[in-house]
Amino acid sequence: MTTRSCLSIILAAGEGTRMKSSHAKVLHRIGGLPMVAHVARAAEAAGAGDISLVVGHAGDEVRKAAEGFAPKAEIFVQSERLGTAHAVLAARQAISRGYDDILVMFGDTPLVEADSLAAARTRLAEGAAVVVIGFRPPNPTGYGRLIEKDGRLVAIREDKDCTEEERKIDFCNAGLMAIAGKEALKLLDQVGNSNAKGEFYLTDIVEIADKAGLAVVATEASFESVLGINNRAELAEAEAIWQNRRRRRAMLEGATLIAPETVYFSHDTEIGTDVLVEPNVWFGPGVKVAGGAVIHAYCHFESASIGPNAEVGPFARLRPGADLRENSKVGNFCEVKKAVVEKGAKVNHLTYIGDARVGAGANIGAGTITCNYDGYSKFFTDIGEGAFIGSNTSLVAPIAIGARSYIASGSVITEEVPEDALAFGRARQKTMPGKGKELRERFAEAAKAKKKSAAE
Numbered sequence: 001m002t003t004r005s006c007l008s009i010i011l012a013a014g015e016g017t018r019m020k021s022s023h024a025k026v027l028h029r030i031g032g033l034p035m036v037a038h039v040a041r042a043a044e045a046a047g048a049g050d051i052s053l054v055v056g057h058a059g060d061e062v063r064k065a066a067e068g069f070a071p072k073a074e075i076f077v078q079s080e081r082l083g084t085a086h087a088v089l090a091a092r093q094a095i096s097r098g099y100d101d102i103l104v105m106f107g108d109t110p111l112v113e114a115d116s117l118a119a120a121r122t123r124l125a126e127g128a129a130v131v132v133i134g135f136r137p138p139n140p141t142g143y144g145r146l147i148e149k150d151g152r153l154v155a156i157r158e159d160k161d162c163t164e165e166e167r168k169i170d171f172c173n174a175g176l177m178a179i180a181g182k183e184a185l186k187l188l189d190q191v192g193n194s195n196a197k198g199e200f201y202l203t204d205i206v207e208i209a210d211k212a213g214l215a216v217v218a219t220e221a222s223f224e225s226v227l228g229i230n231n232r233a234e235l236a237e238a239e240a241i242w243q244n245r246r247r248r249r250a251m252l253e254g255a256t257l258i259a260p261e262t263v264y265f266s267h268d269t270e271i272g273t274d275v276l277v278e279p280n281v282w283f284g285p286g287v288k289v290a291g292g293a294v295i296h297a298y299c300h301f302e303s304a305s306i307g308p309n310a311e312v313g314p315f316a317r318l319r320p321g322a323d324l325r326e327n328s329k330v331g332n333f334c335e336v337k338k339a340v341v342e343k344g345a346k347v348n349h350l351t352y353i354g355d356a357r358v359g360a361g362a363n364i365g366a367g368t369i370t371c372n373y374d375g376y377s378k379f380f381t382d383i384g385e386g387a388f389i390g391s392n393t394s395l396v397a398p399i400a401i402g403a404r405s406y407i408a409s410g411s412v413i414t415e416e417v418p419e420d421a422l423a424f425g426r427a428r429q430k431t432m433p434g435k436g437k438e439l440r441e442r443f444a445e446a447a448k449a450k451k452k453s454a455a456e
């Protein structure tokens with residue numbers, strides 16, 4: 001990567017009315033991450049050391065969110081929405097600090113790839129003053145057209161300002177631009193607003209630069225990668241494209257996805273090599289899967305860690321703080337929350353483990369429940385290593401179950417169980433020989449008598 005300094009200016013002042021949302025458009029998520037954060041990441045990956053975020057008058061929500069995804073970003077407010085050039089100039093203070101390269105990006109174009117941005121920067125390094133990232137949409141209506149003459153890019157004409165002839169051009173402006181820092185303010189300050197919309201168009205700097213004898217060039221990006229999001233249908237389209245990219249990456253990095261189109265990732269999912277993922281699995285944010293793990297079908301994960309060679313599902317739910325260590329197993333219809341399942345421990349069927357430690361090699365029988373909540377507070381259950389918890393046991397927290405102890409099935413355990421102990425927490429069984437038969441005869445008699453009296 002070049003040593004040239006780079007500022008990325010991300011425009012996010014749009015109102016996004018077509019999202020029909022009380023939240024800022026650019027904060028709607030893809031892969032669990034706000035669109036504008038995807039844009040900031042691409043900028044960073046392309047070498048932008050500084051980021052300026054231009055927000056509108058209702059920008060507080062974006063400002064707050066930016067503290068999370070781009071804490072070093074400078075926020076500028078464009079209080080009146082007078083056009084894209086006007087928006088870029090909201091960051092005048094940052095531009096005038098002096099950068100080699102300036103990348104202008106839109107906060108609602110989340111699939112932009114760092115490679116396209118880096119390619120544009122390369123053209124600046126080669127001497128261009130303005131680099132426009134173009135694309136060829138299936139339908140160019142609505143986009144600015146790239147007007148080329150003698151192999152030069154001489155202007156971008158907005159759809160509304162095009163002649164019939166110009167409207168036929170299919171090479172369009174994606175909205176992303178790289179500008180030589182030393183020319184940027186000079187060019188931007190010359191932009192006027194005598195056009196169909198009466199806005200200050202960023203696109204006008206192409207003609208201004210060309211007329212001043214500066215080099216202006218266009219590069220090309222794929223339609224998918226510059227998709228702008230205006231409504232929730234487009235948001236879902238972008239999500240689908242993002243998921244496909246992410247699935248492909250997981251597979252190329254060594255995970256097997258049997259039906260990739262049914263597996264959903266988050267922006268921060270980490271997957272090791274030789275992980276097998278069966279169909280229909282949801283990775284919410286904050287999930288790590290170590291090498292060799294097997295994820296059976298229909299699982300739902302969120303902020304959880306799955307250790308080496310662990311096995312999960314089918315139909316398992318791992319909630320925040322679930323920490324499955326190496327070779328452990330969490331099976332069908334089990335829920336684990338804020339709990340460590342240590343090496344080789346098994347939680348195989350119909351169980352809830354919350355606020356707990358399951359010691360190494362412990363075996364948790366079907367239907368075991370950690371009763372961790374009294375309606376006000378949460379309490380901890382500690383299960384020692386090698387313990388055997390019989391099926392249908394309730395462990396009433398706070399409680400400690402000693403290592404290698406044995407809990408009888410159907411127990412309600414309310415008192416600490418020491419190591420190597422056997423604990424029963426249920427009524428003793430009473431068996432009365434012949435009593436069953438006697439009972440049946442009595443019931444049959446009664447039913448017969450009732451029928452007879454009804455007939456009379």
Ligand code: UD1
Nearest residue numbers: 011012013014081082083084087106143144173174175201
């Ligand atoms: C813009 C381009 C057009 C290109 C298209 C690609 C201009 C003049 N036109 O048109 O050539 O084909 O994008 O999608 O640049 N914004 C602000 N403040 C403003 C105006 C806009 O922050 O005052 C932001 C918007 O939130 C949006 C972006 O800039 O993220 C683009 O603005 P928009 O009005 O949607 O431009 P288009 O008409 O789509």
Ligand code: CA
Nearest residue numbers: 175228229230
């Ligand atoms: Ca737009």
